[in-house]
Amino acid sequence: MRQIFASLWFALHSAGQNFRRNLGVSLAGVFTMGLIIFLVGGSLLFTHSVDTVLQGQEQNASHLKIYLSDNASLAAITNFESRLKTDPRVISVTFETKDQAAHQASQNPDIASALNVLGSNPLPASLNLNVRKLTDLSQFNAEAKATPIVDSTTPTDYNSDVISKLNTVITVIEWVGAIIAIILLTISIVIIMNTIRTAVYSRRTEIEIMKLVGATDWFVRWPFILEGMLGGLLAAIFSGAVVFGAYRLFVQAAQGNLLSVPFDVRYTVTLLIVLLVGGVAVGAFGSFLGVRRFLSA
Amino acid sequence: MSVAVAERSSAPPQHALRPVISFHGVSKVYPNGTEALRDVDLAIHQGDFCFLVGPSGAGKSTLVRLLIRDEAPSTGRIFIDGQEVSRMSHRKLPKLRRKFGIVFQDYKLLTRRTVAQNVAFALQVTRPGQRHLREKVEEVLWIVGLEDKLDKFPDELSGGEQQRVAIARALVHRPRIFLADEPTGNLDPDTSWGIVQLLLQINHRGTTVLMATHNREVVDLVRRRVIAIDNGRVVRDEAEGSYLREGTATL
Known part of the structure; x- marks a missing residue:
């Protein structure tokens, strides 16, 4: 138990120490990561808003x-x-x-x-x-046509053209949002990996000594992973706050317009949690990849 | 230079039946085709003090790297303490490396840490939560003669003193085998002699010492076991040898 606490303390202590010692590199990493988290969060919220508006339209069309x-x-x-x-x-x-x-x-x-x-x-x-659901309309249309009491010349007012177009737009917007988010996440992992690699490179003697005296790989790895998690957390907090603020402004600006955007509290809270957890996870994963090369021998 | 070698153990080293280090037909060929070691057979017993001599590029450093499994041999088998290391899994390496204390020509000290912190580092990363850390660090720094430099930074020390810190760091977890790869390579003759005396003292306490060196004077003065390597082959292995083959100008 004492050993576990001592290891944890060592990892936390050296993660914090390295973050402070390489403040310039650390902050650059936090900034880039924050920017990407902001873009991910922003694009997800934007997609969601557009989606909500379109779904409102869909409701009218249903x-x-x-x-x-x-x-x-x-x-x-x-x-x-x-x-x-x-x-x-x-x-x-x-x-x-x-x-x-x-x-x-x-x-x-x-x-x-x-x-x-x-x-x-x-x-x-x-x-x-x-x-x-809009997509069910065509089935009801078909069902109506097959029912004898329905007027056979004009069975329904179903307009397949408009409905299928609206459907396509919604699907495309959802996909584009998801793809942008995935691309941004991949970029952020690569950036974090390189930031950490720079940090690791400046500490290669320390890692070399740790390996020489017989420290385990995980012991070497943990401080870097914690450092990455700390960076990811800071980036997520800052960019989450910015995304939240921007969303509120956007909703306020859209108020009174033809397509008024509702402020979705549940989605926003979920998104902020996802950004926090995601920032920490991406930071940890990037560090893991960044330090891997130095542990291979 | 004084010849007052640190007192030698009065009794000959107690050879256990099993050598602490043994090489059986070990060769190492690098991916670029360079043959660093060829068919090496060696046995080093507990308590031995060995010099590993030979020109640059002869294979001394490769031998050291194979010992700590920084590299794996191309063919042959290597045993440390009866355990085969040539095919050891990556997961078991930390435990293997704790049997060794290693120092290099370039000291490899952490410049942002004090002398005491550098030494403590070796224990913190291998045995976190170690009790009486400070006492252990002070004791080992006393052995190397740096008890009054605990709070100095490496940059404030001379080359010889920095190497002593490296030795203290290698000693603090009480290794079975002490490896010194060109420990006097950057030092003047007097300082080098001090380091060698320290290594003899460590050996006197029962630790097996293997020192790879170019330092002809030291080898000739100490008169201990000499293993000469040239072109990747062991060309000579003498119990009380000299740097060059007696009466010749060759290894």
């Missing part, structure tokens, strides 16, 4: 009007409506009668006068469907 045939019996309609209501993919279903449809359409004076001229109501009754 409506489907199923037009019913004029000779459909009320029992059959009720039956179809209750079947849709029990479907887990569906948020809500409302029934719109021919009269309601006519009333709704009459708000446009041209249509109102056309209806007057006709003397009868050509507008069909409909079931207005609100679904959870």
